[in-house]
Amino acid sequence: MNSSTAGRQIPVVVLAGFLGSGKTTLLNHLLRRRAGNRVAVIVNDFGAVEIDAMTVAGQVGSTVSLGNGCLCCAVDAAELDGYLDRLTRPAARIDIIVIEASGLAEPQELVRMILAGDNPRTVYGGLVEVVDAAEFDATRERHPETDRHLAIADLVVLNKTDRVTPAEHERVLGVIAELGPDAAVVSASYGRIDPGLLFDPATRPAEEEKVRQLSFEDLRTDEEDEGPAEDDGHAHHPHTGYESLSFDEPAAMDPRRLMAFLDSRPEGLYRVKGFVDFGAADPDNRYAVHAVGRFLRFYPEPWPRGTERRTQLVLIGSGIDHDALEKELRVCAVTGPDGDTTDEAAMWGVLRYVRPEPAAEEAAGPL
Ligand SMILES: Nc1nc2c(ncn2[C@@H]2O[C@H](COP(=O)(O)OP(=O)(O)OP(=O)(O)O)[C@@H](O)[C@H]2O)c(=O)[nH]1
Numbered sequence: 001m002n003s004s005t006a007g008r009q010i011p012v013v014v015l016a017g018f019l020g021s022g023k024t025t026l027l028n029h030l031l032r033r034r035a036g037n038r039v040a041v042i043v044n045d046f047g048a049v050e051i052d053a054m055t056v057a058g059q060v061g062s063t064v065s066l067g068n069g070c071l072c073c074a075v076d077a078a079e080l081d082g083y084l085d086r087l088t089r090p091a092a093r094i095d096i097i098v099i100e101a102s103g104l105a106e107p108q109e110l111v112r113m114i115l116a117g118d119n120p121r122t123v124y125g126g127l128v129e130v131v132d133a134a135e136f137d138a139t140r141e142r143h144p145e146t147d148r149h150l151a152i153a154d155l156v157v158l159n160k161t162d163r164v165t166p167a168e169h170e171r172v173l174g175v176i177a178e179l180g181p182d183a184a185v186v187s188a189s190y191g192r193i194d195p196g197l198l199f200d201p202a203t204r205p206a207e208e209e210k211v212r213q214l215s216f217e218d219l220r221t222d223e224e225d226e227g228p229a230e231d232d233g234h235a236h237h238p239h240t241g242y243e244s245l246s247f248d249e250p251a252a253m254d255p256r257r258l259m260a261f262l263d264s265r266p267e268g269l270y271r272v273k274g275f276v277d278f279g280a281a282d283p284d285n286r287y288a289v290h291a292v293g294r295f296l297r298f299y300p301e302p303w304p305r306g307t308e309r310r311t312q313l314v315l316i317g318s319g320i321d322h323d324a325l326e327k328e329l330r331v332c333a334v335t336g337p338d339g340d341t342t343d344e345a346a347m348w349g350v351l352r353y354v355r356p357e358p359a360a361e362e363a364a365g366p367l
Pocket of ligand 1: 017018019020021022023024025026159160161162163188189190191
């Protein structure tokens with residue numbers, strides 16, 4: 001994907017989950033498999049969990065440990081904005097920011113703070129909720145809010161599946177599906193999800209990589225995993241992977257049909273990104289699209305000179321039906337005589353998702 005407004009924005013991912021569910025383990029896994037990305041981590045130290053900051057500190061370019069206390073309570077929006085401003089300075093060359101929320105944090109508050117932020121260089125990257133498969137029932141009993149967290153998550157990582165039987169695994173998956181029907185769910189042990197779910201391979205110029213000195217990060221190897229070796233069978237478990245589908249369509253997209261598709265994104269489809277050509281409905285602009293979980297934004301920008309007008313999308317998810325998705329998207333293209341992109345009102349549905357002023361967004365309430 002070439003440079004674009006959406007491309008320049010840095011996704012801010014919220015990593016949540018109850019104490020001991022495996023957030024730090026997952027984060028360390030992502031840091032080892034970061035595919036050349038520079039990952040910044042904001043660790044919310046809570047009480048004795050100062051160790052968390054140390055666990056990740058040796059592996060990241062920039063770690064900002066927020067002081068004591070629960071991030072969503074102790075750190076106000078302005079403070080978080082300050083951290084994000086620092087991390088998104090071009091000189092920091094950060095590709096993705098992960099906020100590891102305290103096990104006690106209300107993730108929704110964090111998500112709201114990110115959405116309400118006024119930093120144009122960041123974009124919401126999704127709420128990832130880590131769940132301990134072995135402690136699932138006990139956690140729900142002790143923390144009834146678990147159900148709410150699962151329901152608002154964009155991606156649920158069902159972790160510690162090595163500690164449950166296949167039958168128990170299936171049962172828990174069934175309960176999660178009932179609680180958060182929109183979220184993509186991936187199963188994992190030791191947090192080994194495919195990083196492609198959260199971030200793309202880095203697109204840094206090759207020369208830059210060449211002149212860079214080897215850092216401590218580069219010297220770390222996968223053998224240093226905290227769990228059993230990767231070839232224990234779990235790494236290749238079908239649930240741990242992600243799938244992606246590329247869609248390329250020369251005909252303009254009908255805004256109403258595309259919105260109908262996006263509004264009813266199927267379960268498992270976690271990310272959608274790319275550019276949309278709405279043809280005569282807006283001949284001047286292409287629309288960068290960024291969807292994660294149920295969050296959706298369009299970023300109109302003038303067509304770069306010499307760029308061929310077409311729609312190019314990448315869809316990423318777990319357990320997605322490629323053929324069905326492709327077919328549904330082709331139907332959105334204006335290919336037949338009944339296709340119409342000249343109706344101005346047809347764009348209203350799209351414009352609802354063009355980023356409003358931060359204040360307006362905050363007032364709009366839920367995602
Ligand atoms: N058996 C098993 N153990 C795991 C797995 N993932 C993490 N653990 C272990 O579970 C413990 C807690 O993992 P952490 O990654 O520290 O969990 P956390 O959610 O960051 O914990 P807090 O920081 O307390 O909120 C550690 O001892 C991990 O090694 C897993 O998939 N299977």
